[in-house]
Amino acid sequence: MEAVEQSMTDDAALRVVPKPMRKLVEEGLRNAIVTGRFSPGQHLPDRMLCELFGASRSVVREAVRLLEAEGLITTIPNRGPFVSFLSAAEAVQVYEVRGVLEALAGEGFAIRASDAERAELRQIYEQLARMPPDADREALLGIKQNFYEVLLRGCRNPLVARMLESIINRNTRLRATSLSDPGRLAHTVAEIRRVVEAIEARDPEGAWEACRFHVRRAAAVALRILREREEAAALARE
Amino acid sequence: MEAVEQSMTDDAALRVVPKPMRKLVEEGLRNAIVTGRFSPGQHLPDRMLCELFGASRSVVREAVRLLEAEGLITTIPNRGPFVSFLSAAEAVQVYEVRGVLEALAGEGFAIRASDAERAELRQIYEQLARMPPDADREALLGIKQNFYEVLLRGCRNPLVARMLESIINRNTRLRATSLSDPGRLAHTVAEIRRVVEAIEARDPEGAWEACRFHVRRAAAVALRILREREEAAALARE
DNA sequence: GCGGCCAGCCTGTCAGACAATATTCCCGGC
DNA sequence: GCCGGGAATATTGTCTGACAGGCTGGCCGC
Known part of the structure; x- marks a missing residue:
């Protein structure tokens, strides 16, 4: 055999x-x-x-x-x-999926992460909160990548981690531009704080909601930018 | 260029x-x-x-x-x-992800599917409801595959469709055995009916909940079977 | 200026080769 | 008879070279 x-x-x-x-x-x-x-x-x-x-x-x-x-x-x-191009239509799909997977990851983290991981997440949040409003987009992206790395590790669900990682890869460029959208940083920080607080309170439902809310907001900004770009491109072609 | x-x-x-x-x-x-x-x-x-x-x-x-x-x-x-083997631990992860993706698909279907697609789904449900309690597991599996095919087509989100399809592939064998678990069919039919009804009522939230509920129930049965099997295997090794 | 044709590039696939590593199994020693 | 070691074998991981067929782009003739 x-x-x-x-x-x-x-x-x-x-x-x-x-x-x-x-x-x-x-x-x-x-x-x-x-x-x-x-x-x-x-x-x-x-x-x-x-x-x-x-x-x-x-x-x-x-x-x-x-x-x-x-x-x-x-x-x-x-x-x-x-x-690949990421069209606005595809971006909508990406954000829909990312929303539920990230929520699942947040929920899992709130339930199963270790104390050390919770502390790590808090630390990364603090780092993000200290960034000046005009921070470099690559720097912001780097911090958020760290955030996700800890989140995906701590949710104790390698499958979610792998799928979410691949989804996030797909729209990293878009995230970079929307992260540095004027005024977006403050909102991002507030949204992430909700996530971190729910996780520290060991509140899975709260973490779920906070994650979904964060992705929805991020999606709104990103899609606005993407649509503006697509319109500009359409005009340029005429 | x-x-x-x-x-x-x-x-x-x-x-x-x-x-x-x-x-x-x-x-x-x-x-x-x-x-x-x-x-x-x-x-x-x-x-x-x-x-x-x-x-x-x-x-x-x-x-x-x-x-x-x-x-x-x-x-x-x-x-x-x-x-690959599918361990109980991995199956838990698979069902977690499948739950949210299927809910997303159901929600999308309730919002965006055509009338023809809604009718198709209803028809497949009727077919399932007519099956005798001791029906062949492959026959049941075939009907549910059709159900998913329509669901994934009608949710208008190819990304969700692709990811969910791959997830479902991963636990098809397990589903086949749990579908034919004694007494399970009646529950399955009832759960699917809730999905179909929510979809016909164009109720996205209802569809979301019905789908999640269905997957949770399916997961409970499948995991019970899988754990029994793993225990039996562990005993056999001694 | 325009349309069609030809050469060249690229993909999709195959066959064969080779080092490195795993496995098998046989053989000799205990 | 059993166990351990080592050679023979199989398989992976990778490279090279080959070739048909489709696509592109440029050239030529009109």
């Missing part, structure tokens, strides 16, 4: 082994897209990716396929992979 | 082209796992998959990678891909 015991995943997790090439390419490419080094609509011919990462086509193609499944890349048959 | 216009996705969708090999392999493999033709823990050496699907290693490996990302396959470094 060639079955394997439950310990599969444990073994895999414990094993310390140099990351396989394909993972490096995957991460590098994801990073390049999420941080905007490759811009939406850009063509990514595999020859280029091969020499960029020093990997072979097979490895590059596996990585591209994965990012395609995550929605970061759109492949046109016989034309190859392109960095 | 080698950027591409928004129409990217439309073009890709409209184009009618023979499905690429890699998609065929992906679907075939996913199907084999979901329907249980490959059982959890089974090793899937790529040579075997190559000759099973008549494809080359590169194509097979891309497909395996994708199913790994979906959670259907677990890869152990230097050992290769295995059909």
